[in-house]
Amino acid sequence: MTHEVTSREHPANGANATGAFSRRNILVGAGAVLAWSALPTPAIASSKWFDGASQDNGFAYRRTNFSVIKPQWQRQMVKYLSEESPGTVVVDTRNHFLYWIWENNTALRYGVGVGRDGFKWYGRAQIKRKALWPRWVPPPEMLKRQPDLPRLVEGGAPNNPLGPRALYLYHDSGSDTGYRLHGTLEPWSIGTDVSSGCIRMFPEDVIDLYQRCPVGTRVSVLEHLGTGSQDG
Secondary structure (H helix, E strand, C coil): CCCEECCCCCCEEECHHHHHHHCCCCCCCHEEEEEHHHHHHHHHHHHHHHHEEECCCCEEEEEEEEHHCCCHHHCCCEEEEEEECCCCEECCCCCCCEEEEECCCCEEECEEEEEEECCCEEEEEEEEEEEEEECCCCHHHHHHCCCCCCHHHHHHHHCCCCCCCCEEEEEECCCCCEEEEEEECHHHHHCCEEECEEEEECHHHHHHHHHHHCCCEEEEEEECCCCCCCCC
């Protein structure tokens, strides 16, 4: 059994992790400005969603403006009952939450974007690979749907949809599921069904999760948990 026992708006006592975000990181210089100019048009048009830039391992990313993000999508500790072992990742696709299981019936909860209708995936997997500033290679089926997509986007490129980190999900048999936990260029998409099956996270959140999950981390993607659906 897995069940969150707090309301979505109330984190566990004294454990709101929003302060852990890198909002106070130093702005990068001219290189960041050039990177912004190459971002997709929707990101430029939605500048209220961003709050400057942060530098990470030699690249820059647009920092999320969490003042316009609904509280339920912001990273926080919650009371959470689960039979999963501490350190396991559980994804609740209906309610758009990812939980990193902690001790003592608690979990670190992140808001996520999930697969749209026809692209959802449920099941158990494990993180077999992790990448800093990963390259993005759209799979053949995606290229069939969108033949104008680039065949490869280098890691750190401002139009790379994976963002600063990717965690790759594999079946226990060793085969690649094709699904990832990764960042996003579209913070407004968190809390919605929007992707081609991968789990999207704020850049700050995927950086945080990357640090917590070693290779071999167990992942359970469930169709739904909790107390019902939630609007975005």
